[in-house]
Amino acid sequence: MERLVAGRERIYLDRFWNEFAGDPKKVDEATRVHYARLYARPGAMHSAFAQFRSIPKDAEDNQKAVAASKLAMPVLAIGGAKSFGANEALVMRAAATNVTELVIPDAGHWLMEEATEPTIDAIQAFVDQAN
Template sequence: MTGPATSTPHVSESNPVRDLPLHHLAGFTHRWVDADGVRLHAVEGGRPSGPAVVLLAGFPQTWWAWRKVMPGLTRRFHVIAIDLPGQGHSERPERGYDTHAVAAHVHAAVKALGVSTYWLVAHDIGAWVAFSLALKYQSQLRGLALLDAGIPGITLPDAIPTDPELAWKTWHFAFHLVPDLPETLLAGREREYVGWFLKVKTLSSDTFDDAEIEHYAASLAAGGGLRASLAYYRDAAESAQKNHEALELQRLTVPILGISSSHGSIPDMAASIRPWADHATGIVVPDAGHFIPDEQPDAVAAALTDFITEDD
C-alpha cells in the first residue's frame, strides 16, 4: 500500500512558504511533494504498513487543525495531513482553485508519497475538495469521511439565509465572492478576521488560544494566502457545476461517513450526502460547533477508527 516517502524523487524538503513558522508534531515528519506542478506540504507519521488516512482541513485553517486527532490514529494507521494549495506551507498558485483541479493536485501528492489507496477525511473546504476527489478517483479511495461542510451544489443551501439566527453561519460565502473588496478590507486585519471565525463558530469561545489564532492568521497573510483562500469561494460555482456533471454519469459508491456536530453548520451531513451516495452513514458529535477536530478530537479519532476498522 505504501512505500518509503524518501525513495521517490517527487518528495523533498523544499518549503515554498519560508516566512511562515513551521509547527512540529511529535512522531510526524514534514514533506513537500511535486503534485502535478504545485508543491504541496504534507505531514506524515503513524504506522507505515497500516491503512493510509489522508486529512484535509478547511478555512481559515491549515493541517494543524488535525494536530489533536492525528496522535490518536497513529497506532493503527499511516496518517498524512496535507495543506491544500494556498494553505499553510503549500504553494499558492495564481489560479486553479475549483475543487476538481485541487483534487487532482491532492491525489497526485498522495501518490507521490507512495500511497496507492487511502481513506480520505476532510472538514469544511477540505470536504469540498474531498467530495470532488471521490468523484474523480473513486476506485482508489477506500472510504470518505466529511465533517460539517457546506459543499457547493451538494450540502450548501442554494440561498443564503437572511434570518440573523442563521445568517452568521454562511454570510461570508457572498462576501468572499466579491472581487477585490475582501482583500482591501482584510489586508493587515487577518488576525481579527480569523479570530471571529474561530471564536464564534465554536461552542466554547476559548477553544483556540492566541497562538493558534496567530498561526492561522499568519498563514492567510503570508505570500498570497488571503487571495488563495478567497479563490476557493470564487471558484465555487465552477466546482458545483463540475460536481453535477460528474454525478450525471455516476454515484458515489465508496463508504461515506458524515460527521456533524451538536452546534455546527450542517445538522445532518449524512442526510445531505445520501442523495448522491450509495452508502452514507452519519454521526453527531455532541458538545461541538463547526471546528469539530479542535473541539472534540478524541470523539473524531474514535469515529474514524470505528469507520475504517469496521470496513476492514
C-alpha cells in the same frame, strides 16, 4: 477582498472562530496565532477566498458527476451538533449511497479544534470498519 483583510487576518479569522464554534474558547490562543500567521503569508488569503469563489462551479461540476453515478464507497459524514450537524450526511447522501452519519455533540464547525478525541476516534473506527 484580500486588500481589506491584509494586516488584519487575525481579526477576520477570529470572527469565524467565534461565530462558528460550539464554544469559541475551545479554539485556543496558540491555534489562533498559528493560523493567523499562516493566512498572513503572501497569497494565502487570496487562495482562501478563491476556494469560496469556486463554490458555484463546484456545485455545477458535482451535479454532473452525481448525475453520472453516485459514489459507492463508504463515506463518513461528520458534523458538529452546533454547526451543520446531520446536514453533513444529508448533503453526502445526495452524492453517495453508503453514508455513515455522525454528529459530534457540543462541537461547532471546527471539529478538530473543539472535539479532537471524538473526531479522531470516529474517523479511526470508520477506517478500521472499512478495512
